[in-house]
Amino acid sequence: MSEHLKNRPSGAPETSFGFAPVEESARQGLVNEVFARVAPRYDLMNDLMSGGLHRLWKADLIDALNPPKGAVPFALLDVAGGTGDIAFRFLAEAGEGGRAVICDISAAMIEAGRARAAGKVQRLSFVQANAEALPFPSASFDAYTIAFGIRNVTHIDKALAEAFRVLRPGGRFLCLEFSSVQMPLLDTLYDAYSLNAIPRLGALVAGDAEAYRYLVESIRRFPDQESFMGMIEDAGFDRVRYRNLTGGIAALHSGWRL
Ligand code: SAM
Numbered sequence: 047m048s049e050h051l052k053n054r055p056s057g058a059p060e061t062s063f064g065f066a067p068v069e070e071s072a073r074q075g076l077v078n079e080v081f082a083r084v085a086p087r088y089d090l091m092n093d094l095m096s097g098g099l100h101r102l103w104k105a106d107l108i109d110a111l112n113p114p115k116g117a118v119p120f121a122l123l124d125v126a127g128g129t130g131d132i133a134f135r136f137l138a139e140a141g142e143g144g145r146a147v148i149c150d151i152s153a154a155m156i157e158a159g160r161a162r163a164a165g166k167v168q169r170l171s172f173v174q175a176n177a178e179a180l181p182f183p184s185a186s187f188d189a190y191t192i193a194f195g196i197r198n199v200t201h202i203d204k205a206l207a208e209a210f211r212v213l214r215p216g217g218r219f220l221c222l223e224f225s226s227v228q229m230p231l232l233d234t235l236y237d238a239y240s241l242n243a244i245p246r247l248g249a250l251v252a253g254d255a256e257a258y259r260y261l262v263e264s265i266r267r268f269p270d271q272e273s274f275m276g277m278i279e280d281a282g283f284d285r286v287r288y289r290n291l292t293g294g295i296a297a298l299h300s301g302w303r304l
Contacts, residue, residue, distance in 0.1 A: 061200060064263030073200045074176070078152055080257045081128075081198075085154035087252040089129055089162075094251060095244055095258075103296050104131050104193060106289075107222050110300060111189055113140035122146040123187040123212060125177045125205070126195020130159040134167055136191075145169040147187075150195075151176050177205040185214040193222040197268040206281035213303040219283055221299040226270035228294035236295060240265070271297050 059070040068076065084091065092100050113136055114120050120143055124133045127148030136146050146169065150156050156172050163170055175181050177192070177199050190209045199205045209219055227233035240262045248258025269277065271288050274297075278286045283301030290297050 062267050064260040064267070070200060074151070076260075077198045077200075080260050081152040082154040083254050084248075084252055084257050085129075085152065085158045088155065088158060089131075091248065091252055091258070094247055099292060099295075100131075100194075103222055103291050103298070104135055106291060106298055107132065107191060107193060107220055108135045108139050110289075110298060111136065111191070111218060111220055113144055113189070116141040117143045119143040120145075120189070121187045122189045122191065123149060123180075123182065125149050125180070125190065125192045125209070126151075126198065127191075127193075128152075128155040128159060128195070130162055130167070130170075132191050132193050133170055134163070137167060137169060142169075145171075147171050147173055147182075149173045149175050149177070149180065178208060179204075180208045180212055182212045184211050185217075187212050187217060188214060189218045189220065191220045191222075194224065196221055196223055197264050202277060203281065206277060206283075210282045210303055215303055217303045219278070219299075219301045219303065221274075221278070222291075222296060223268060223274070223299070224265040225268070225274075225288075225290065225294050225297035228271075228290055232293045232295075271299075274299060 060067050061070045061073050063073050063076050118141060120140055122136050124146060127133055127150050130148055133146040133148045137144055148159055151174065153174055156174055160172060173181065178201050190213050196202055196205060213219065227236050244262050245255040245259040249255035275286055275288055278299060278301050284304045286301040288297045288299040
């Protein structure tokens with residue numbers, strides 16, 4: 047167990063890291079430790095854990111974004127972009143006017159993304175930063191995406207406010223995240239699979255059950271579809287909606303900065 051979990055002085059603001067209570071100020075450091083450890087096996091584990099489903103969900107996000115073809119300039123900011131899945135798919139779909147910035151707080155995840163992109167992906171840059179304090183001017187992007195990233199952020203309201211700020215008026219917000227399963231039976235099966243099998247798979251493939259236990263527990267701590275939709279609206283977005291994917295295992299949330 048991390049020292050942060052064992053030695054919690056009382057009185058400091060608390061939050062959760064997976065199922066464990068932690069000081070708010072310690073949480074991002076713990077999250078960063080997780081991603082530093084899983085980065086080398088991140089892409090392989092995604093395929094194994096989801097049976098490839100994450101690829102379909104990410105394709106759904108790009109379909110919903112429907113980036114312009116041709117020379118129309120279109121700038122995407124992919125926050126918590128990790129090893130680049132969303133940005134690579136976007137650049138493959140968009141015309142020559144498309145460019146993407148992958149922003150992630152983890153140097154290890156960015157390094158893994160850079161290695162994947164090397165010599166293959168053009169019109170792409172990487173920036174290491176926290177979603178809660180983006181180092182970009184206001185109104186500088188046409189679209190903001192965040193896939194399986196926002197539940198790792200300590201102050202989700204700040205990240206949403208930053209998403210709103212960096213989007214130009216008319217810009218699109220899209221968020222893919224694990225959500226609350228909406229089908230009886232599937233929810234029981236999914237609970238059993240995720241809480242037991244995924245940490246075991248993490249131990250086997252990445253040598254790290256704890257990291258994958260956090261990833262699964264953090265899904266349970268994340269607000270359900272309706273609550274998260276309310277948070278997006280509170281950040282100022284319009285025409286906010288969501289679509290359940292695979293019975294609500296994941297949900298695709300979207301909104302517009304008008
Ligand atoms: N978007 C990628 C994907 O869908 O495959 C990566 C998702 S991965 C589960 C979560 C990512 O969020 C990690 O790369 C992690 O470093 C990043 N992250 C966690 N907290 C963050 C924060 N506060 N700001 C920016 N990125 C963050």
